[in-house]
Amino acid sequence: MALARAWCVALFGVDGVPVEIEADVGAGAVLTKLVGLPDAALQESKDRVRAAVRNTGHEWPTQRVTLGLSPASLPKVGSSYDLALACVVLAASQAVPPERLEGTVLLGELALDGRVRSVRGILPALLAARRAGLPRAVVPTASLREAALVDGLDLHGADSLGDVVEWLSGNESALHRPPPFTPAPPTPGPDLADVVGQPEARWALEVAAAGGHHVLLTGPPGTGKTMLAERLVSLLPPLTPDDALGVTAVHSIAGLLTPETPLVSTPPFVSLHPSTSTVALVGGGSGLAKPGAVSRAHKGVLFIDEASEFGQTKLDSLRTILEEGEVRLARRDGIARYPARFQLVLATNPCPCAPAKDIDCTCHPAVKRRYQAKLSGPLLDRVDLRVLMRSLTVMMDAGLPDPESTETVRKRVANARARAHARWSRHGWHTNAEVPGPILRREYRLPRQTTSLLDRALSRGALTGRGADRCLRVAWTLADLAETDLPTEDHVAAALEFRERRTP
Incomplete structure (x- = not known):
């Protein structure tokens, strides 16, 4: 077993801080440990991620799994870390190659069946990732048009964890590319x-x-x-x-x-x-x-x-x-x-x-x-x-100009x-x-x-x-x-x- 790394983003207001997510699978009692100041929603992600991995057709490691979120002193909030946690565990257990995870930001909440759900704050998170020099990002397909507002990133949209696993294994067509952006016509306001x-x-x-x-x-x-x-x-x-x-x-x-x-x-x-x-x-x-x-x-x-x-x-x-x-x-x-x-x-x-x-x-x-x-x-x-x-004093007067x-x-x-x-x-x-x-x-x-x-x-x-x-x-x-x-x-x-x- 090995060590794998990927990236996510912690948001503080509209400011984002890149978070390095590491997974270590090794000898010890069968236990999944999440460290790095996670909140309650993030602590619960261990169970969501485990179920999503199993329902995608992969085995959860039968050894001790340690998941680290760095900087460790920075509070981590929300469910947007699910997709990154699942991918680093699979890479650490050698179920997928780890090469594409290097420098890749993964954002999304996982359903128990492996579907990737939208999360809030995709745009400010990717702006922070671009400022940090991270070149790639995988986001929920439903958020792909929002993500495409950020120039300079190699963007991919995922429907499920299984699609991300295929992409990590080398299948370029497993994930969606951003559609051409066409701004919505302005809606006329009241006159x-x-x-x-x-x-x-x-x-x-x-x-x-x-x-x-x-x-x-x-x-x-x-x-x-x-x-x-x-x-x-x-x-x-x-x-x-x-x-x-x-x-x-x-x-x-x-x-x-x-x-x-x-x-x-x-x-x-x-x-x-x-x-x-x-x-x-x-x-x-x-x-x-x-x-x-x-x-x-x-x-x-x-x-x-x-x-x-x-x-x-x-x-x-x-x-x-x-x-x-x-x-x-x-x-x-x-x-x-x-x-x-x-x-x-x-x-x-x-x-x-x-x-x-x-x-x-x-x-x-x-x-x-x-x-x-x-x-x-x-x-x-x-x-x-x-x-x-x-x-x-008067609602309508024919003598007044419009x-x-x-x-x-x-x-x-x-x-x-x-x-x-x-x-x-x-x-x-x-x-x-x-x-x-x-x-x-x-x-x-x-x-x-x-x-x-x-x-x-x-x-x-x-x-x-x-x-x-x-x-x-x-x-x-x-x-x-x-x-x-x-x-x-x-x-x-x-x-x-x-x-x-x-x-x-």
């Missing part, structure tokens, strides 16, 4: 022309899409807050190839990909209900933390409806995430990092009774203040655009984003919302006359330093939409006015 009235809110949505800004919509029920939020994502440009891979990696870990649409090429839209827990919002769980809604909305839109009923603790957990664009979750088995750079859209009623008209409000002033205070000052300080939506469509507004957004990208690309930024305040104040300082309104607001305590920086970012977005080289006093005044629109 902005469906929203009745609300010119201020429509303009704020356009500004938000052009600059990547966060939005708060305040108004009575039925005024179109949810409709506007759902249409923001249709105004955003398609994801770049790198962004699409990053978003797809998160969705792969969350188990949201399908064989028909293995690549997320459009900005995601995630809508939350007030019953959402903090763990579901930012991510978490026992062992290694799983991605939450903020990560699933990466490079897209996170919509929180009825924000004042959401719970202040949950909302305040977004504060650091909005600044850093990343979630770091420390758990027993390590720290998981997930990207979370999204546009936040908050929608809330002005008070608990939420009448159609302000004069019909029956709430006590103290009740109304408590309701509005659930959106804390530090959180609102990170929201660039605050819009007060008015009650509708509202602009999504396609019309999207063209202006694309032009504004192109101007911003040309300005910031040498720094590595794409939108105005990404630009740090010190850069705006030093390298792109505006004339004192242009920013005098900000100075006065700061001096009387109506604006924080962070708020002033965000006003400057919005002013640059307004300048891009107006196709001017520098923001003017009017742009700064409009940006400051956006921050003051919170309550009726």
Whole structure:
């Protein structure tokens, strides 16, 4: 008997670490020992793997089998190691040649009859394998289209352990090759022309899409807050190839990909209900933390409806995430990092009774203040655009022009984003919302006359330093939409006015 080696990948968030899997079959009591900090699901893999090997027509060694996962101090989680464990045991018992296992990553869960089942995280695992210089990978056939998104790897798809054994024995046709990738056509989203009235809110949505800004919509029920939020994502440009891979990696870990649409090429839209827990919002769980809604909305839109009923603790957990664009979750088995750079859209009623008209409000002033205070000052300080939506007075009027469509507004957004990208690309930024305040104040300082309104607001305590920086970012977005080289006093005044629109 001999020693055999293969490779798998341990995932910590979207970061992967190659794991070398070794099998030693030798003299000793009949026992299968798995070492290297496996979790409960991985410990159970010994029984799954043994049954799969036997049901594939091979004998399980009648000697002591020691399976080692290295680095030994790194926690190993999940069932994706099954296929690699079965192959190294067969190679160590000389049932298959071991040569092809060298440098091969094997990912997949085994059924008791030897079928290879899909697992989460195929894409980030293979990205980590490519960075480590591993040349080949065998994945479940159902995950082959997702795996094919990673260039530079010799990829194979397996239906069963028996097919992998044949391939290891020299049969090249035993495994599947990746099919040609054909991206799915984009699905048209809801049209902005469906929203009745609300010119201020429509303009704020356009500004938000052009600059990547966060939005708060305040108004009575039925005024179109949810409709506007759902249409923001249709105004955003398609994801770049790198962004699409990053978003797809998160969705792969969350188990949201399908064989028909293995690549997320459009900005995601995630809508939350007030019953959402903090763990579901930012991510978490026992062992290694799983991605939450903020990560699933990466490079897209996170919509929180009825924000004042959401719970202040949950909302305040977004504060650091909005600044850093990343979630770091420390758990027993390590720290998981997930990207979370999204546009936040908050929608809330002005008070608990939420009448159609302000004069019909029956709430006590103290009740109304408590309701509005659930959106804390530090959180609102990170929201660039605050819009007060008015009650509708007319649904259809033949004398009014038809509202602009999504396609019309999207063209202006694309032009504004192109101007911003040309300005910031040498720094590595794409939108105005990404630009740090010190850069705006030093390298792109505006004339004192242009920013005098900000100075006065700061001096009387109506604006924080962070708020002033965000006003400057919005002013640059307004300048891009107006196709001017520098923001003017009017742009700064409009940006400051956006921050003051919170309550009726």
